[in-house]
Amino acid sequence: MPEVEYTTKMALSRELVWEFVKDMNNWAPMLTGYQKHEIIDDKDSIWTLKGDVGILSRMVRLKAHVTEWSDRDRVAFTLEGQNEKVDGGGLLVMEDVVADAPPPPPPPKRWFGRRFMDWLARKMFRRMHGEGPKRLAAPAGTEGGTRLTFTLRMEAGGPTGPLVNAMLGPALLPAAEDLANKIAAHLEKVHLGSGATSGSGSAAEKAA
Amino acid sequence: MFHSSQSMWFRKAQKWQLEVDVVVIGSGAAGAVAALAAHAGKAKVAVLEKSDRFGGTTAVSGGVVWVPCNKHMADVGIADSFDDALAYVTRLADGRSEPALIRRYLETAPQMIDFVEGATPIAFKALGRYPDYHPEFAGGRPGGRSLDPGLFDTNTLGPWKDKLRRSPVFGMTAMSVSEATDWGVFSKPSALPFGLLAKRFKQGLVCYGGALSGGLLKALLDRGIEPTLGTSAEELLVDDDRVVGVRARQGDKDILIGAKRGVVLASGGFEWNADLCRRFLGGPLTHPNSPPGNDGDGLRMAMSLGADLGNMSEAWWCPSLMVPGEEYDKRPLHRGDFATRSLPHSVIVNKQGHRFVNEAHNYNDLMKAFFAFDPVAYERTNLPAWIVIDQQYLDRYALLTYVPGMPIPEWLIKADSLDELATAIGVDARGLAATVLRFNRFAVEGADPDFRRGESLYDHFYGDPEHKPNPNLGTIEKGPFYAIAVHPGAIGTKGGARTDGDARVLRPDGAPIPGLYAAGNVMAGVTGAGYPGAGATIGAAMTFGYLAGRHAAQRSG
Numbered sequence: 001m002p003e004v005e006y007t008t009k010m011a012l013s014r015e016l017v018w019e020f021v022k023d024m025n026n027w028a029p030m031l032t033g034y035q036k037h038e039i040i041d042d043k044d045s046i047w048t049l050k051g052d053v054g055i056l057s058r059m060v061r062l063k064a065h066v067t068e069w070s071d072r073d074r075v076a077f078t079l080e081g082q083n084e085k086v087d088g089g090g091l092l093v094m095e096d097v098v099a100d101a102p103p104p105p106p107p108p109k110r111w112f113g114r115r116f117m118d119w120l121a122r123k124m125f126r127r128m129h130g131e132g133p134k135r136l137a138a139p140a141g142t143e144g145g146t147r148l149t150f151t152l153r154m155e156a157g158g159p160t161g162p163l164v165n166a167m168l169g170p171a172l173l174p175a176a177e178d179l180a181n182k183i184a185a186h187l188e189k190v191h192l193g194s195g196a197t198s199g200s201g202s203a204a205e206k207a208a
Numbered sequence: 209m210f211h212s213s214q215s216m217w218f219r220k221a222q223k224w225q226l227e228v229d230v231v232v233i234g235s236g237a238a239g240a241v242a243a244l245a246a247h248a249g250k251a252k253v254a255v256l257e258k259s260d261r262f263g264g265t266t267a268v269s270g271g272v273v274w275v276p277c278n279k280h281m282a283d284v285g286i287a288d289s290f291d292d293a294l295a296y297v298t299r300l301a302d303g304r305s306e307p308a309l310i311r312r313y314l315e316t317a318p319q320m321i322d323f324v325e326g327a328t329p330i331a332f333k334a335l336g337r338y339p340d341y342h343p344e345f346a347g348g349r350p351g352g353r354s355l356d357p358g359l360f361d362t363n364t365l366g367p368w369k370d371k372l373r374r375s376p377v378f379g380m381t382a383m384s385v386s387e388a389t390d391w392g393v394f395s396k397p398s399a400l401p402f403g404l405l406a407k408r409f410k411q412g413l414v415c416y417g418g419a420l421s422g423g424l425l426k427a428l429l430d431r432g433i434e435p436t437l438g439t440s441a442e443e444l445l446v447d448d449d450r451v452v453g454v455r456a457r458q459g460d461k462d463i464l465i466g467a468k469r470g471v472v473l474a475s476g477g478f479e480w481n482a483d484l485c486r487r488f489l490g491g492p493l494t495h496p497n498s499p500p501g502n503d504g505d506g507l508r509m510a511m512s513l514g515a516d517l518g519n520m521s522e523a524w525w526c527p528s529l530m531v532p533g534e535e536y537d538k539r540p541l542h543r544g545d546f547a548t549r550s551l552p553h554s555v556i557v558n559k560q561g562h563r564f565v566n567e568a569h570n571y572n573d574l575m576k577a578f579f580a581f582d583p584v585a586y587e588r589t590n591l592p593a594w595i596v597i598d599q600q601y602l603d604r605y606a607l608l609t610y611v612p613g614m615p616i617p618e619w620l621i622k623a624d625s626l627d628e629l630a631t632a633i634g635v636d637a638r639g640l641a642a643t644v645l646r647f648n649r650f651a652v653e654g655a656d657p658d659f660r661r662g663e664s665l666y667d668h669f670y671g672d673p674e675h676k677p678n679p680n681l682g683t684i685e686k687g688p689f690y691a692i693a694v695h696p697g698a699i700g701t702k703g704g705a706r707t708d709g710d711a712r713v714l715r716p717d718g719a720p721i722p723g724l725y726a727a728g729n730v731m732a733g734v735t736g737a738g739y740p741g742a743g744a745t746i747g748a749a750m751t752f753g754y755l756a757g758r759h760a761a762q763r764s765g
Contacts, residue, residue: 057534058531058533158611158614159612160402160611163380166410167409
């Protein structure tokens with residue numbers, strides 16, 4: 001199953017980030033193509049997204065089921081297509097950035113063709129969804145903070161699965177980046193106020 | 209004297225931001241071929257495209273080109289004659305096109321194909337199995353006269369790769385029309401090689417109209433003609449009765465482009481302009497299948513210079529179906545229906561629950577039955593209309609985004625009985641029951657004496673060849689039963705500026721407007737009311753684009 005991972009850093013405490021991320025209602029509207037979501041119970045909700053399938057856009061209803069909700073640390077969920085044969089899941093992980101700790105190893109370098117395809121996918125994504133959120137820089141002297149990593153995996157099934165996956169695959173990374181950055185931008189705006197545009201993150205594709 | 213809305217001295221005082229010999233407005237096949245032909249005539253050319261993608265309606269189409277007497281027909285054993293083609297097209301035009309123009313089209317189209325194959329990477333192949341749309345008429349060809357552009361590698365376009373318009377329907381499945389036929393795209397959708405198609409998608413291969421537009425774009429780029437995207441022509445500029453340039457809108461600024469030898473309108477039809485559709489068309493056109501930019505701007509510009517008009521009530525009609533929520537270019541996507549109504553286990557009914565047409569007939573002529581008018585009730589008898597199918601259909605065949613093996617789509621109206629289905633869609637239940645009972649008898653017998661569905665070779669092309677006794681007729685008896693609304697749509701309108709045999713736009717007195725040409729759906733369609741065969745839209749568009757570009761290049765500056 002195609003899976004992508006995107007990490008971004010915020011000059012905010014993990015507690016602040018967790019307060020926001022722990023409740024899906026807060027960030028579900030930040031999902032790419034969000035139309036609406038309905039809460040079924042504590043663990044289940046239905047998201048209606050306008051998804052770009054290659055060239056056209058289509059309404060997709062996904063049932064999100066929370067599988068892991070670890071205090072101040074992570075939210076994991078599965079996704080099940082309600083009107084399309086598509087399944088997947090996501091994981092949001094929050095980690096403290098320790099000022100003196102060595103930086104985490106950079107994601108493995110991808111071959112040029114892959115990076116070009118990602119660039120192209122981002123370009124197409126931005127054309128369809130507009131520019132990404134404006135990120136704010138941390139105030140001078142700020143140390144520490146939180147690293148937010150969003151892992152997203154999606155796979156279409158059924159007879160047309162290979163074809164849909166060929167179109168879906170390139171859109172996953174921009175979608176993961178979009179959500180993580182929107183969460184970060186929102187929290188920065190609320191807690192840091194105005195500041196210079198920054199935005200920092202790194203992406204990795206785990207499986208093709 | 210003709211003049212634009214602003215004074216002449218003002219115009220003369222203007223300095224052109226760009227001055228070329230020929231300005232082409234629109235980047236569909238008509239415009240692209242006009243540009244190539246003008247360039248071949250040593251003209252300096254500019255191509256303006258108002259959307260941010262190249263290719264216009266052509267790029268979202270089947271990309272097939274209908275050309276009688278083309279040299280490739282012999283490769284598949286089809287003989288043709290000019291007289292046969294003339295008789296055939298003349299009959300279908302139904303008096304709505306001028307005989308001299310039809311002759312000009314038929315005489316020039318084979319030359320145009322030679323020119324395009326010489327000027328572009330496109331190597332057409334005769335399909336040989338795609339019948340003319342009335343193959344049994346005198347002069348019709350059972351094997352058809354349609355040419356397939358094959359596949360195109362978008363990587364050859366370099367930075368223009370993602371500027372080529374992609375079809376929302378065909379843009380993801382790179383298969384040639386021949387392959388689609390061989391693979392049973394309609395009758396055996398589950399057996400399509402989706403893995404191969406995914407691989408081709410990743411490789412950047414495109415088919416159908418994308419392949420045709422891609423090949424034309426490549427030829428333009430190879431000649432140093434970079435289409436100017438995101439630039440809409442707003443006004444034709446005239447000096448001393450002659451069209452000398454264009455005022456175009458680019459973002460928030462106007463630019464003036466001089467055209468020393470001529471301006472070619474190739475900007476498509478007016479099917480997305482509801483006001484023009486209401487004023488001119490013979491029936492309601494509510495669900496066009498083309499890109500939303502086709503709003504009649506070229507027609508408006510031609511009218512503003514006093515162009516004579518023709519064929520204004522006609523369109524390349526096509527029944528449309530919708531998947532709720534689907535959008536293309538930020539507008540609702542209307543998908544043309546070619547096969548659902550032709551495959552076994554389907555019928556189209558009106559609100560009385562009655563069939564009213566051979567559902568498998570060609571899409572253009574089929575739509576005319578939807579516009580039937582009851583003068584007493586003062587309403588259109590056959591609108592709204594519904595396709596009704598049963599579970600047998602969904603077990604075997606595709607429907608829009610659905611392929612057997614996938615969940616039954618929520619957008620299909622579903623009921624356990626025909627009675628309940630009739631109630632759900634507001635159709636007379638007794639009428640529907642009687643219709644289905646009668647249709648089922650026809651299906652078993654293999655003949656439809658009411659509407660002759662399944663008689664023509666054309667019908668069979670979109671049917672299931674393995675279904676017996678008739679590839680287009682199957683019972684509707686296994687629940688659940690399903691329905692989907694059929695809407696009046698069109699691939700494009702085909703009324704517009706009247707032209708002569710050189711694609712010069714004419715005034716009502718028959719004299720050409722100097723320096724103004726029209727080709728494609730902005731001109732009064734040469735095939736009149738008819739649709740001779742697959743690609744007749746593009747065949748005529750490319751032919752008159754070729755004539756326009758060639759003639760404009762020869763004009764003295």
